[in-house]
Amino acid sequence: MSDPELAIDAERFRRSFETYFAIGATENDGLHRLALSDADATVRDQFVADLEALDLAVTIDEMGNVFGRREGSDPDADPVLIGSHLDSQPYGGRYDGQLGVLVALETLRAMDDSGIETTRPVEIVNWTNEEGSRFENPMLGSGVFTGNVDLEAAYDLRDEEGNRFVDELERIGYRGETPCEPRPLHAFVELHVEQGPILETHGNAVGIVEGIFGIAWLEATIEGHADHAGPTPMHARTDALAAAASAIDEIEALPSHLSADAVATVGRLNVEPNSVNVIPSRVEFTIDVRSYDDAIVDTAVERAIAEVETASERIGADATVEELWRIPHTDFSPTVCETAAAAAEAVGVRAERMVSGAGHDAKYLNDVTDAAMLFVPSADGITHNEAEFTPWDDCVAGARAFAETTLRLAA
Numbered sequence: 001m002s003d004p005e006l007a008i009d010a011e012r013f014r015r016s017f018e019t020y021f022a023i024g025a026t027e028n029d030g031l032h033r034l035a036l037s038d039a040d041a042t043v044r045d046q047f048v049a050d051l052e053a054l055d056l057a058v059t060i061d062e063m064g065n066v067f068g069r070r071e072g073s074d075p076d077a078d079p080v081l082i083g084s085h086l087d088s089q090p091y092g093g094r095y096d097g098q099l100g101v102l103v104a105l106e107t108l109r110a111m112d113d114s115g116i117e118t119t120r121p122v123e124i125v126n127w128t129n130e131e132g133s134r135f136e137n138p139m140l141g142s143g144v145f146t147g148n149v150d151l152e153a154a155y156d157l158r159d160e161e162g163n164r165f166v167d168e169l170e171r172i173g174y175r176g177e178t179p180c181e182p183r184p185l186h187a188f189v190e191l192h193v194e195q196g197p198i199l200e201t202h203g204n205a206v207g208i209v210e211g212i213f214g215i216a217w218l219e220a221t222i223e224g225h226a227d228h229a230g231p232t233p234m235h236a237r238t239d240a241l242a243a244a245a246s247a248i249d250e251i252e253a254l255p256s257h258l259s260a261d262a263v264a265t266v267g268r269l270n271v272e273p274n275s276v277n278v279i280p281s282r283v284e285f286t287i288d289v290r291s292y293d294d295a296i297v298d299t300a301v302e303r304a305i306a307e308v309e310t311a312s313e314r315i316g317a318d319a320t321v322e323e324l325w326r327i328p329h330t331d332f333s334p335t336v337c338e339t340a341a342a343a344a345e346a347v348g349v350r351a352e353r354m355v356s357g358a359g360h361d362a363k364y365l366n367d368v369t370d371a372a373m374l375f376v377p378s379a380d381g382i383t384h385n386e387a388e389f390t391p392w393d394d395c396v397a398g399a400r401a402f403a404e405t406t407l408r409l410a411a
């Protein structure tokens, strides 16, 4: 292990983590900081103040993505972009997103401490609405930045109360003027919690993420008939929920027939009229299927649709299945992965190669530049939950590997 040129100040890093975590912290040590909420506004203000304290050039784009730029010695060189997101799931965890932003911030502070001048500029970013839980389109800020999502479509999204995205962006004071569009970048690197159990199981502090699963989201609607739960005999019913239940059972079993990495989830169910003594007339539910192999995702989608149709036909109900969202798997940049692996080794951090089952901003960034990610462990693989936890030593190890990766990319 050689002495890293860039020394992470673990105490300062921890203090920042505690400052940011306090903004939107819940009673149970979780984080509730939905995109464009008041808490999101407060944490953004903190972030901008921290960037200004480092004398970075701060820009805010039309989607509220916040950038801070540290110049390099070559004014014509494309920048290395580092960062993640500061929004959280409802009653989510402390580490998801925020840790990646704070590791990037500590990287820039450590560069200043050591008086390091890189050749390339280094830019830090906080992407808007990564979670997609309040405004339902995950990775929204990076989606528009990379040309994957239309700006106007993003502006028109509404939350459950009917608030428009653009109005909320304006309200919190983060509708910037800089166009949100692709521009030349040398690379993008994002550190994130794994959100799965692999690193912890293997006893490794860092994962070098070589790619992301393909993902498809479907919404199934089954239309039966509402009748009184008492007088209607069993043979005379068209119970939409009974059909949905049997379809869901089959969908849950699908991955075991497809591949070792495939997963299928029904995460949302709406039942109408949702009354104790009325036979359900209409059920809507979502289906999320994923695999690193896009052909497996295609097959899973076909079979899930067939299961909904079969279960509905059996009782004489009508079924429709709509595709909400689909993205193919991502292969991250082998060059950035190699750099990250060499960096982890140089600073003496145990790392392994892996792929991600969850989508991240880095996925979209990979469309416009060389991108990759570093993961740190999630205790018991728990995430999107107040109990989310990463041992602090692993956060520091991740920060050291991340800083060294950034330095090598920008050198």
Ligand SMILES: [Zn+2]
Binding pocket: 085, 096, 097, 130, 192
């Ligand atoms: Zn995240």
